[in-house]
Amino acid sequence: MAVYKEAEFYELSERAVTVKFGDGIDPKLHARVSQFMQVIDEQPFQGYVEAVPSYTGITFFYNPLKVIKTNNETTIQQQVIVELKERIDQLEYAKKNSLEANKIEIPVLYGGEYGPDLQEVAHANGLLTDEVIQLHSERTYLVYMIGFAPGFPFIGGMNERIATPRKSKPREKVPAGSVGIAGHQTGVYPMATPGGWQLIGQTPLKLFDVNRDVPSLLQSGDQVTFKPISKDAFVELKERSEKSHDSSRKAWGADDSTRHRSIWLFASRCVAKWCDGHDFVAHCQSTRRERICRCSTNDCGPSLKFETDALLAVTGAGMQPVIDGKEYSLGVPLFIPKGQMLSFKPIKHGIRAYVAVAGGFNVPQVMDSHSTYLRAGFGGFEGRALQKGDVLAIQETNHKYFNWMKEQAGGFVKALKWGANSLRLDEESNQSIRIFKGTHWDRFTEDSQKKLIHTEYFLTTQSDRMGYRFEAEETLELKDAFNVLSEAVDFGTVQVPSEGKPMILMADRQTTGGYPRMAQVIAADLSRLAQLRPTETMRFELVSFKEAEDLYVQQERSMTERKAGIRLRWNECLKGAGV
Known part of the structure:
Protein backbone atom coordinates (compact mmCIF):
# COMPACT_ATOMS: atom_id res chain seq x y z
CA MET A 1 0.00 0.00 0.00
CA ALA A 2 1.32 3.44 -0.89
CA VAL A 3 2.71 5.31 2.08
CA TYR A 4 0.87 8.51 1.16
CA LYS A 5 -2.46 6.88 2.06
CA GLU A 6 -1.25 7.04 5.66
CA ALA A 7 -0.32 10.71 5.35
CA GLU A 8 -2.70 13.62 5.87
CA PHE A 9 -2.51 17.01 4.20
CA TYR A 10 -3.60 20.35 5.69
CA GLU A 11 -3.88 23.85 4.24
CA LEU A 12 -1.80 26.27 6.28
CA SER A 13 -1.93 29.24 3.92
CA GLU A 14 -2.16 30.03 0.22
CA ARG A 15 1.55 29.34 -0.02
CA ALA A 16 2.04 26.52 2.48
CA VAL A 17 0.77 22.96 2.95
CA THR A 18 1.44 20.56 5.82
CA VAL A 19 1.91 16.81 5.43
CA LYS A 20 1.41 14.85 8.63
CA PHE A 21 2.66 11.27 9.09
CA GLY A 22 1.19 10.48 12.50
CA ASP A 23 0.52 11.70 16.03
CA GLY A 24 2.61 12.10 19.14
CA ILE A 25 6.29 12.54 19.91
CA ASP A 26 8.03 9.44 18.57
CA PRO A 27 11.57 8.76 17.29
CA LYS A 28 10.15 6.66 14.44
CA LEU A 29 8.05 9.60 13.25
CA HIS A 30 11.12 11.81 13.49
CA ALA A 31 13.01 9.35 11.32
CA ARG A 32 10.23 9.41 8.71
CA VAL A 33 10.20 13.21 8.70
CA SER A 34 13.99 13.25 8.20
CA GLN A 35 13.77 10.71 5.38
CA PHE A 36 11.09 12.66 3.55
CA MET A 37 13.14 15.84 3.86
CA GLN A 38 15.96 13.91 2.19
CA VAL A 39 13.62 12.97 -0.68
CA ILE A 40 12.58 16.62 -1.15
CA ASP A 41 16.22 17.72 -0.97
CA GLU A 42 16.98 15.41 -3.88
CA GLN A 43 13.74 15.98 -5.81
CA PRO A 44 12.19 19.37 -5.01
CA PHE A 45 8.75 19.97 -6.49
CA GLN A 46 7.95 22.92 -8.74
CA GLY A 47 7.71 26.20 -6.90
CA TYR A 48 9.32 24.81 -3.72
CA VAL A 49 10.77 27.53 -1.48
CA GLU A 50 11.50 26.11 1.96
CA ALA A 51 10.26 23.69 4.62
CA VAL A 52 9.57 23.58 8.36
CA PRO A 53 9.82 20.08 9.87
CA SER A 54 7.89 19.32 13.06
CA TYR A 55 7.31 16.40 15.42
CA THR A 56 4.81 14.69 13.14
CA GLY A 57 5.34 16.07 9.65
CA ILE A 58 6.61 18.88 7.45
CA THR A 59 5.13 22.14 6.21
CA PHE A 60 6.22 23.07 2.71
CA PHE A 61 6.25 26.69 1.57
CA TYR A 62 6.07 27.32 -2.17
CA ASN A 63 5.49 30.03 -4.78
CA PRO A 64 2.00 29.48 -6.22
CA LEU A 65 2.89 31.42 -9.38
CA LYS A 66 5.56 28.83 -10.21
CA VAL A 67 3.25 25.84 -9.83
CA ILE A 68 1.66 24.59 -13.07
CA LYS A 69 -1.57 22.66 -12.70
CA THR A 70 -1.39 19.55 -14.87
CA ASN A 71 -4.10 17.26 -13.48
CA ASN A 72 -7.14 19.53 -13.51
CA GLU A 73 -6.89 20.10 -9.75
CA THR A 74 -9.28 22.70 -8.33
CA THR A 75 -6.52 24.66 -6.61
CA ILE A 76 -2.80 25.20 -7.02
CA GLN A 77 -2.25 23.64 -3.61
CA GLN A 78 -3.93 20.41 -4.76
CA GLN A 79 -1.34 20.22 -7.53
CA VAL A 80 1.41 20.60 -4.92
CA ILE A 81 -0.17 17.78 -2.91
CA VAL A 82 -0.17 15.54 -6.02
CA GLU A 83 3.57 16.12 -6.39
CA LEU A 84 4.18 15.47 -2.70
CA LYS A 85 2.25 12.20 -2.90
CA GLU A 86 4.44 11.08 -5.79
CA ARG A 87 7.51 11.68 -3.65
CA ILE A 88 6.01 10.01 -0.58
CA ASP A 89 5.76 6.86 -2.68
CA GLN A 90 9.56 6.86 -2.68
CA LEU A 91 9.83 7.35 1.07
CA GLU A 92 10.56 3.72 1.91
CA TYR A 93 13.53 3.82 -0.44
CA ALA A 94 15.14 6.88 1.10
CA LYS A 95 18.56 6.29 2.57
CA LYS A 96 18.59 6.06 6.33
CA ASN A 97 20.87 8.44 8.18
CA SER A 98 23.23 6.23 10.16
CA LEU A 99 25.43 9.03 11.49
CA GLU A 100 25.87 9.10 15.24
CA ALA A 101 23.94 11.84 17.02
CA ASN A 102 25.73 14.69 18.77
CA ALA A 254 28.82 18.70 19.38
CA ASP A 255 30.86 17.88 16.30
CA ASP A 256 29.47 19.84 13.35
CA SER A 257 31.62 17.94 10.86
CA THR A 258 29.90 14.62 11.48
CA ARG A 259 26.45 15.21 10.02
CA HIS A 260 24.50 17.09 7.38
CA ARG A 261 22.41 19.83 9.06
CA SER A 262 19.65 20.30 6.51
CA ILE A 263 17.24 21.67 9.13
CA VAL A 271 13.98 33.64 11.60
CA ALA A 272 10.73 35.48 10.88
CA LYS A 273 10.48 37.23 7.54
CA TRP A 274 7.98 38.97 5.30
CA CYS A 275 7.89 41.44 2.43
CA ASP A 276 4.52 43.07 1.86
CA GLY A 277 3.09 45.24 -0.87
CA HIS A 278 4.23 48.48 0.77
CA ASP A 279 7.87 47.36 0.70
CA PHE A 280 7.53 46.18 -2.88
CA VAL A 281 6.05 49.39 -4.25
CA ALA A 282 8.44 51.59 -2.27
CA HIS A 283 11.49 49.82 -3.59
CA CYS A 284 10.17 49.89 -7.18
CA GLN A 285 9.48 53.63 -6.97
CA SER A 286 12.95 54.34 -5.61
CA THR A 287 14.60 52.11 -8.27
CA ARG A 288 16.03 49.75 -5.64
CA ARG A 289 15.68 46.57 -7.66
CA GLU A 290 17.88 43.86 -6.23
CA ARG A 291 17.07 43.87 -2.52
CA ILE A 292 14.40 45.50 -0.43
CA CYS A 293 16.26 47.50 2.18
CA ARG A 294 14.00 50.12 3.68
CA CYS A 295 13.00 51.84 6.90
CA SER A 296 9.54 51.48 8.41
CA THR A 297 7.89 54.13 10.58
CA ASN A 298 5.04 53.80 13.06
CA ASP A 299 2.48 56.24 14.43
CA CYS A 300 3.91 59.79 14.09
CA GLY A 301 7.14 58.80 12.35
CA PRO A 302 10.71 60.14 12.74
CA SER A 303 12.36 63.31 11.48
CA LEU A 304 15.12 62.44 9.01
CA LYS A 305 17.80 64.90 7.94
CA PHE A 306 19.45 63.98 4.64
CA GLU A 307 23.18 64.61 4.50
CA THR A 308 23.31 63.59 0.84
CA ASP A 309 21.00 63.89 -2.17
CA ALA A 310 18.41 61.10 -2.20
CA LEU A 311 15.66 59.71 -4.39
CA LEU A 312 13.03 57.99 -2.29
CA ALA A 313 9.44 56.85 -2.02
CA VAL A 314 7.17 56.70 1.03
CA THR A 315 4.38 54.14 0.87
CA GLY A 316 1.96 52.50 3.26
CA ALA A 317 -0.47 54.49 5.43
CA GLY A 318 -0.85 56.34 8.71
CA MET A 319 1.26 59.39 7.84
CA GLN A 320 2.24 61.69 4.99
CA PRO A 321 5.74 62.92 4.13
CA VAL A 322 6.36 66.60 4.88
CA ILE A 323 9.30 68.75 3.70
CA ASP A 324 9.60 72.45 4.58
CA GLY A 325 5.99 72.46 5.72
CA LYS A 326 4.71 71.09 2.41
CA GLU A 327 2.86 67.78 2.33
CA TYR A 328 3.58 65.22 -0.39
CA SER A 329 1.53 62.26 -1.51
CA LEU A 330 2.31 58.69 -0.54
CA GLY A 331 3.71 56.53 -3.31
CA VAL A 332 5.30 59.25 -5.51
CA PRO A 333 9.00 59.38 -6.47
CA LEU A 334 10.48 62.16 -4.35
CA PHE A 335 13.90 63.80 -4.73
CA ILE A 336 15.34 65.38 -1.57
CA PRO A 337 18.54 67.47 -1.83
CA LYS A 338 21.29 67.42 0.77
CA GLY A 339 20.45 69.29 3.97
CA GLN A 340 16.66 68.88 3.81
CA MET A 341 14.57 67.44 6.64
CA LEU A 342 11.87 64.83 6.02
CA SER A 343 9.16 64.56 8.66
CA PHE A 344 5.72 63.00 8.78
CA LYS A 345 2.19 64.16 9.47
CA PRO A 346 -0.25 61.64 10.99
CA ILE A 347 -3.34 60.96 8.91
CA LYS A 348 -6.64 59.35 9.79
CA HIS A 349 -6.17 55.73 8.73
CA GLY A 350 -3.30 53.29 9.17
CA ILE A 351 -0.23 53.17 11.36
CA ARG A 352 2.78 52.08 9.26
CA ALA A 353 4.67 53.81 6.46
CA TYR A 354 7.74 52.62 4.58
CA VAL A 355 10.68 54.65 3.26
CA ALA A 356 12.84 53.24 0.47
CA VAL A 357 15.82 55.06 -1.05
CA ALA A 358 17.59 54.62 -4.37
CA GLY A 359 20.71 52.57 -3.74
CA GLY A 360 19.37 51.20 -0.47
CA PHE A 361 20.45 51.77 3.12
CA ASN A 362 24.00 50.67 3.80
CA VAL A 363 23.53 48.15 6.61
CA PRO A 364 25.30 44.79 7.01
CA GLN A 365 23.83 41.65 5.54
CA VAL A 366 23.18 39.09 8.27
CA MET A 367 21.86 35.61 7.46
CA ASP A 368 21.09 36.68 3.87
CA SER A 369 19.03 39.69 5.00
CA HIS A 370 19.40 43.41 5.65
CA SER A 371 16.41 43.43 8.01
CA THR A 372 16.51 44.12 11.73
CA TYR A 373 15.27 41.36 14.03
CA LEU A 374 14.64 43.36 17.18
CA ARG A 375 13.78 40.45 19.49
CA ALA A 376 17.07 38.72 18.74
CA GLY A 377 19.04 41.96 18.57
CA PHE A 378 20.76 41.41 15.23
CA GLY A 379 20.62 42.63 11.64
CA GLY A 380 19.91 46.08 10.25
CA PHE A 381 21.36 49.01 12.19
CA GLU A 382 23.20 47.49 15.17
CA GLY A 383 20.35 45.06 15.71
CA ARG A 384 18.09 47.69 17.29
CA ALA A 385 15.46 50.32 16.54
CA LEU A 386 16.71 53.65 15.25
CA GLN A 387 17.25 56.39 17.83
CA LYS A 388 17.72 60.14 17.75
CA GLY A 389 21.22 60.99 16.52
CA ASP A 390 21.77 57.77 14.54
CA VAL A 391 23.40 58.16 11.13
CA LEU A 392 22.02 55.68 8.60
CA ALA A 393 24.22 55.55 5.50
CA ILE A 394 22.75 55.39 1.99
CA GLN A 395 24.64 53.42 -0.62
CA GLU A 396 25.86 55.45 -3.55
CA THR A 397 23.94 55.02 -6.78
CA ASN A 398 24.55 56.05 -10.37
CA HIS A 399 21.21 54.80 -11.60
CA LYS A 400 19.83 56.66 -14.62
CA TYR A 401 16.54 57.44 -12.84
CA PHE A 402 18.39 59.02 -9.90
CA ASN A 403 20.63 61.06 -12.17
CA TRP A 404 17.66 62.29 -14.24
CA MET A 405 15.68 63.23 -11.13
CA LYS A 406 18.63 65.11 -9.65
CA GLU A 407 19.05 67.09 -12.86
CA GLN A 408 15.33 67.93 -13.01
CA ALA A 409 15.26 69.01 -9.35
CA GLY A 410 18.01 71.58 -9.79
CA GLY A 411 18.95 71.53 -6.12
CA PHE A 412 15.35 71.70 -4.86
CA VAL A 413 12.79 69.19 -3.63
CA LYS A 414 10.94 67.57 -6.51
CA ALA A 415 8.01 65.15 -6.58
CA LEU A 416 6.70 63.58 -9.76
CA LYS A 417 3.01 63.85 -10.57
CA TRP A 418 2.53 60.11 -10.83
CA GLY A 419 2.93 57.41 -8.25
CA ALA A 420 1.62 54.14 -6.91
CA ASN A 421 0.68 53.16 -3.38
CA SER A 422 -0.32 49.58 -2.66
CA LEU A 423 -3.08 50.22 -0.13
CA ARG A 424 -6.48 51.86 -0.01
CA LEU A 425 -7.90 51.77 3.51
CA ASP A 426 -11.63 51.78 4.05
CA GLU A 427 -13.10 55.01 5.39
CA GLU A 428 -15.19 52.97 7.82
CA SER A 429 -13.55 52.23 11.15
CA ASN A 430 -15.08 48.74 11.31
CA GLN A 431 -13.20 46.74 8.69
CA SER A 432 -13.72 43.16 7.59
CA ILE A 433 -10.68 40.86 7.54
CA ARG A 434 -11.22 37.73 5.45
CA ILE A 435 -10.17 34.32 6.74
CA PHE A 436 -10.47 30.67 5.76
CA LYS A 437 -10.78 27.68 8.07
CA GLY A 438 -7.60 26.65 9.87
CA THR A 439 -6.21 23.23 10.77
CA HIS A 440 -8.18 23.02 14.01
CA TRP A 441 -11.41 24.76 12.93
CA ASP A 442 -13.49 21.62 13.53
CA ARG A 443 -12.05 21.26 17.04
CA PHE A 444 -13.97 24.35 18.14
CA THR A 445 -17.62 24.28 19.10
CA GLU A 446 -20.16 25.32 16.49
CA ASP A 447 -21.10 28.23 18.72
CA SER A 448 -17.45 29.40 18.81
CA GLN A 449 -17.22 29.16 15.03
CA LYS A 450 -20.21 31.49 14.75
CA LYS A 451 -18.80 33.82 17.41
CA LEU A 452 -15.55 34.24 15.53
CA ILE A 453 -17.42 35.45 12.46
CA HIS A 454 -20.09 37.58 14.13
CA THR A 455 -18.14 39.15 17.00
CA GLU A 456 -16.62 42.63 16.77
CA TYR A 457 -13.02 42.50 18.03
CA PHE A 458 -10.75 45.35 19.04
CA LEU A 459 -6.97 45.35 18.79
CA THR A 460 -5.27 45.54 22.20
CA THR A 461 -2.29 47.69 23.11
CA GLN A 462 -0.31 44.50 23.85
CA SER A 463 0.00 43.91 20.11
CA ASP A 464 3.22 44.21 18.13
CA ARG A 465 4.86 43.02 14.92
CA MET A 466 5.06 39.48 16.28
CA GLY A 467 1.39 39.09 17.09
CA TYR A 468 -1.90 41.01 17.24
CA ARG A 469 -4.00 40.27 20.31
CA PHE A 470 -7.76 40.87 20.08
CA GLU A 471 -10.35 41.32 22.80
CA ALA A 472 -14.13 40.88 22.95
CA GLU A 473 -16.72 39.90 25.53
CA GLU A 474 -17.21 36.54 23.83
CA THR A 475 -14.63 33.75 24.24
CA LEU A 476 -13.89 30.84 21.91
CA GLU A 477 -14.06 27.28 23.20
CA LEU A 478 -12.82 23.90 22.05
CA LYS A 479 -15.16 20.91 21.95
CA ASP A 480 -12.60 19.01 24.01
CA ALA A 481 -9.22 20.08 25.34
CA PHE A 482 -6.29 18.56 23.46
CA ASN A 483 -2.52 18.87 23.42
CA VAL A 484 -1.26 20.75 20.35
CA LEU A 485 2.19 19.74 19.23
CA SER A 486 4.07 22.66 17.74
CA GLU A 487 3.84 22.92 13.97
CA ALA A 488 4.60 25.55 11.35
CA VAL A 489 2.65 28.81 11.31
CA ASP A 490 2.50 31.62 8.77
CA PHE A 491 1.87 35.34 8.61
CA GLY A 492 -1.84 35.63 9.40
CA THR A 493 -2.31 32.39 11.35
CA VAL A 494 -5.13 32.85 13.88
CA GLN A 495 -4.20 31.04 17.10
CA VAL A 496 -6.51 30.71 20.10
CA PRO A 497 -4.83 30.22 23.51
CA SER A 498 -6.89 28.60 26.26
CA GLU A 499 -8.14 32.02 27.44
CA GLY A 500 -10.32 31.96 24.32
CA LYS A 501 -9.18 35.22 22.65
CA PRO A 502 -7.85 35.15 19.06
CA MET A 503 -4.24 36.11 18.41
CA ILE A 504 -3.01 36.69 14.86
CA LEU A 505 0.65 36.08 14.05
CA MET A 506 2.26 38.97 12.19
CA ALA A 507 5.43 39.85 10.24
CA ASP A 508 7.88 39.07 13.08
CA ARG A 509 6.06 35.86 14.00
CA GLN A 510 7.78 32.70 15.09
CA THR A 511 8.18 29.84 12.59
CA THR A 512 6.20 27.33 14.69
CA GLY A 513 3.37 27.62 17.19
CA GLY A 514 1.66 25.37 19.71
CA TYR A 515 -1.82 26.86 20.16
CA PRO A 516 -4.88 25.70 18.19
CA ARG A 517 -4.91 27.22 14.70
CA MET A 518 -8.56 28.14 14.19
CA ALA A 519 -8.22 30.17 11.00
CA GLN A 520 -5.87 31.85 8.54
CA VAL A 521 -6.12 35.46 7.38
CA ILE A 522 -6.02 35.54 3.59
CA ALA A 523 -2.81 36.96 2.15
CA ALA A 524 -4.69 39.65 0.23
CA ASP A 525 -5.85 41.22 3.53
CA LEU A 526 -2.57 41.10 5.46
CA SER A 527 -1.54 44.62 4.51
CA ARG A 528 -4.87 46.03 5.75
CA LEU A 529 -4.61 43.98 8.94
CA ALA A 530 -1.11 45.35 9.61
CA GLN A 531 -2.45 48.91 9.40
CA LEU A 532 -4.96 48.49 12.24
CA ARG A 533 -4.33 50.83 15.14
CA PRO A 534 -4.60 49.71 18.77
CA THR A 535 -8.25 49.88 20.00
CA GLU A 536 -9.58 49.89 16.42
CA THR A 537 -12.27 47.31 15.75
CA MET A 538 -12.79 44.77 13.00
CA ARG A 539 -14.76 41.63 12.13
CA PHE A 540 -13.78 38.40 10.45
CA GLU A 541 -15.37 37.26 7.20
CA LEU A 542 -15.18 33.58 6.24
CA VAL A 543 -14.25 32.66 2.66
CA SER A 544 -13.20 29.43 0.96
CA PHE A 545 -9.57 28.42 0.47
CA LYS A 546 -10.05 28.62 -3.31
CA GLU A 547 -11.26 32.22 -3.02
CA ALA A 548 -8.23 33.06 -0.87
CA GLU A 549 -5.82 31.39 -3.29
CA ASP A 550 -7.37 33.11 -6.32
CA LEU A 551 -7.10 36.50 -4.58
CA TYR A 552 -3.47 35.79 -3.66
CA VAL A 553 -2.56 34.97 -7.28
CA GLN A 554 -4.47 38.02 -8.49
CA GLN A 555 -2.62 40.24 -6.01
CA GLU A 556 0.81 38.86 -6.93
CA ARG A 557 0.14 39.31 -10.64
CA SER A 558 -1.11 42.81 -9.98
CA MET A 559 2.15 43.61 -8.21
CA THR A 560 4.14 42.28 -11.16
CA GLU A 561 2.08 44.46 -13.51
CA ARG A 562 2.55 47.44 -11.21
CA LYS A 563 6.31 46.94 -11.26
CA ALA A 564 6.27 46.94 -15.06
CA GLY A 565 4.05 50.02 -15.05
CA ILE A 566 6.40 51.91 -12.73
CA ARG A 567 9.36 51.10 -14.96
CA LEU A 568 7.37 52.26 -18.00
CA ARG A 569 6.58 55.60 -16.34
CA TRP A 570 10.24 56.10 -15.44
CA ASN A 571 11.28 55.43 -19.04
CA GLU A 572 8.65 57.91 -20.25
CA CYS A 573 10.22 60.49 -17.92
CA LEU A 574 13.61 59.94 -19.47
CA LYS A 575 12.05 60.60 -22.87
CA GLY A 576 10.57 63.87 -21.64
CA ALA A 577 7.02 62.72 -20.94
CA GLY A 578 5.11 61.76 -17.79
CA VAL A 579 6.91 64.30 -15.56
Missing part, protein backbone atom coordinates in the same frame (compact mmCIF):
# COMPACT_ATOMS: atom_id res chain seq x y z
CA LYS A 103 25.38 14.70 22.55
CA ILE A 104 25.13 18.02 24.38
CA GLU A 105 24.79 18.73 28.09
CA ILE A 106 22.71 21.75 29.14
CA PRO A 107 23.42 23.11 32.66
CA VAL A 108 20.25 24.39 34.37
CA LEU A 109 19.56 26.38 37.53
CA TYR A 110 16.11 25.13 38.54
CA GLY A 111 13.42 26.99 40.50
CA GLY A 112 13.25 30.38 42.21
CA GLU A 113 13.30 33.45 40.00
CA TYR A 114 14.94 31.32 37.30
CA GLY A 115 12.10 28.79 37.23
CA PRO A 116 8.97 30.60 38.44
CA ASP A 117 6.60 27.80 37.42
CA LEU A 118 8.48 24.91 39.03
CA GLN A 119 6.12 24.87 42.01
CA GLU A 120 3.08 24.96 39.73
CA VAL A 121 4.38 22.01 37.67
CA ALA A 122 5.04 20.06 40.87
CA HIS A 123 1.58 20.84 42.28
CA ALA A 124 -0.18 19.95 39.01
CA ASN A 125 1.45 16.52 39.02
CA GLY A 126 1.34 15.78 42.76
CA LEU A 127 5.11 15.94 43.13
CA LEU A 128 7.75 17.74 45.15
CA THR A 129 9.88 20.30 43.32
CA ASP A 130 12.99 18.15 43.85
CA GLU A 131 11.18 15.25 42.19
CA VAL A 132 10.34 17.41 39.16
CA ILE A 133 14.01 18.41 38.86
CA GLN A 134 15.14 14.80 39.13
CA LEU A 135 12.64 13.55 36.57
CA HIS A 136 13.50 16.34 34.15
CA SER A 137 17.27 15.89 34.42
CA GLU A 138 17.63 12.11 34.54
CA ARG A 139 16.83 11.36 30.88
CA THR A 140 18.57 11.74 27.54
CA TYR A 141 16.35 13.64 25.11
CA LEU A 142 16.06 13.95 21.34
CA VAL A 143 15.87 17.36 19.60
CA TYR A 144 13.05 16.93 17.11
CA MET A 145 13.10 20.33 15.47
CA ILE A 146 14.20 23.96 15.68
CA GLY A 147 11.47 26.58 15.50
CA PHE A 148 9.38 29.25 17.22
CA ALA A 149 12.43 31.54 17.57
CA PRO A 150 15.97 31.30 16.19
CA GLY A 151 17.64 28.32 17.87
CA PHE A 152 14.58 27.25 19.91
CA PRO A 153 14.78 23.44 20.33
CA PHE A 154 11.65 21.31 20.59
CA ILE A 155 12.75 18.37 22.70
CA GLY A 156 10.88 15.10 23.14
CA GLY A 157 11.18 12.08 25.43
CA MET A 158 10.17 13.80 28.67
CA ASN A 159 8.77 11.75 31.56
CA GLU A 160 4.95 11.86 31.47
CA ARG A 161 4.87 12.38 35.24
CA ILE A 162 5.92 16.03 34.77
CA ALA A 163 3.86 16.79 31.65
CA THR A 164 1.99 20.08 32.17
CA PRO A 165 -0.21 22.12 29.79
CA ARG A 166 0.88 25.53 28.54
CA LYS A 167 -0.19 28.59 30.49
CA SER A 168 -3.70 29.83 29.66
CA LYS A 169 -2.29 33.27 28.77
CA PRO A 170 1.22 33.58 27.31
CA ARG A 171 3.77 35.79 29.08
CA GLU A 172 4.63 38.94 27.18
CA LYS A 173 8.34 38.30 27.81
CA VAL A 174 10.18 35.11 28.76
CA PRO A 175 13.87 35.56 29.74
CA ALA A 176 16.54 34.16 27.43
CA GLY A 177 17.75 30.72 28.50
CA SER A 178 14.50 29.77 30.23
CA VAL A 179 13.83 26.02 30.30
CA GLY A 180 10.17 25.22 29.88
CA ILE A 181 7.58 22.46 29.69
CA ALA A 182 4.55 22.40 27.39
CA GLY A 183 2.51 19.23 27.48
CA HIS A 184 4.86 16.30 26.88
CA GLN A 185 7.67 18.39 25.43
CA THR A 186 10.44 20.48 26.89
CA GLY A 187 12.53 23.24 25.38
CA VAL A 188 14.79 26.24 25.96
CA TYR A 189 14.07 29.86 25.01
CA PRO A 190 17.19 31.12 23.19
CA MET A 191 16.22 34.78 23.56
CA ALA A 192 13.67 36.95 25.33
CA THR A 193 10.32 36.45 23.58
CA PRO A 194 6.65 36.07 24.46
CA GLY A 195 5.82 32.49 25.41
CA GLY A 196 3.33 30.27 27.16
CA TRP A 197 5.47 27.37 28.42
CA GLN A 198 5.78 26.51 32.12
CA LEU A 199 9.21 27.80 33.19
CA ILE A 200 11.11 25.48 35.55
CA GLY A 201 14.68 26.75 35.24
CA GLN A 202 17.23 28.66 33.22
CA THR A 203 20.48 27.80 31.46
CA PRO A 204 23.44 30.21 31.34
CA LEU A 205 24.32 29.05 27.82
CA LYS A 206 23.67 31.21 24.80
CA LEU A 207 21.59 28.97 22.55
CA PHE A 208 21.73 31.29 19.55
CA ASP A 209 24.53 33.63 18.51
CA VAL A 210 24.50 35.07 15.02
CA ASN A 211 28.26 35.66 15.24
CA ARG A 212 29.07 31.97 15.50
CA ASP A 213 29.83 29.86 12.43
CA VAL A 214 26.86 27.69 13.45
CA PRO A 215 24.59 30.17 15.27
CA SER A 216 22.31 27.58 16.88
CA LEU A 217 23.71 25.56 19.78
CA LEU A 218 21.25 22.73 19.19
CA GLN A 219 20.18 21.08 15.95
CA SER A 220 17.54 18.56 14.94
CA GLY A 221 18.78 15.05 15.77
CA ASP A 222 20.99 16.09 18.69
CA GLN A 223 20.77 14.22 21.99
CA VAL A 224 20.44 16.44 25.06
CA THR A 225 20.81 16.01 28.80
CA PHE A 226 20.00 18.60 31.48
CA LYS A 227 22.37 19.00 34.43
CA PRO A 228 21.21 20.76 37.64
CA ILE A 229 23.71 23.42 38.78
CA SER A 230 24.06 25.91 41.66
CA LYS A 231 23.59 29.66 41.40
CA ASP A 232 27.36 30.22 41.68
CA ALA A 233 27.97 27.84 38.80
CA PHE A 234 25.22 29.58 36.82
CA VAL A 235 26.85 33.00 37.25
CA GLU A 236 30.28 31.67 36.29
CA LEU A 237 29.02 29.87 33.18
CA LYS A 238 26.91 32.88 32.17
CA GLU A 239 29.96 35.16 32.23
CA ARG A 240 31.95 32.63 30.24
CA SER A 241 29.19 32.21 27.66
CA GLU A 242 28.75 35.96 27.15
CA LYS A 243 32.48 36.55 26.65
CA SER A 244 33.05 33.86 24.03
CA HIS A 245 31.28 33.00 20.78
CA ASP A 246 33.03 29.63 20.98
CA SER A 247 31.45 28.40 24.18
CA SER A 248 28.71 26.48 22.46
CA ARG A 249 28.49 23.47 20.18
CA LYS A 250 32.00 22.03 20.36
CA ALA A 251 32.49 23.14 23.93
CA TRP A 252 29.38 21.23 24.95
CA GLY A 253 29.96 18.07 22.97
CA TRP A 264 19.29 24.88 9.29
CA LEU A 265 18.49 25.62 5.66
CA PHE A 266 14.76 25.78 6.15
CA ALA A 267 12.34 28.53 7.16
CA SER A 268 14.95 31.21 6.55
CA ARG A 269 17.00 29.62 9.31
CA CYS A 270 14.05 29.85 11.69
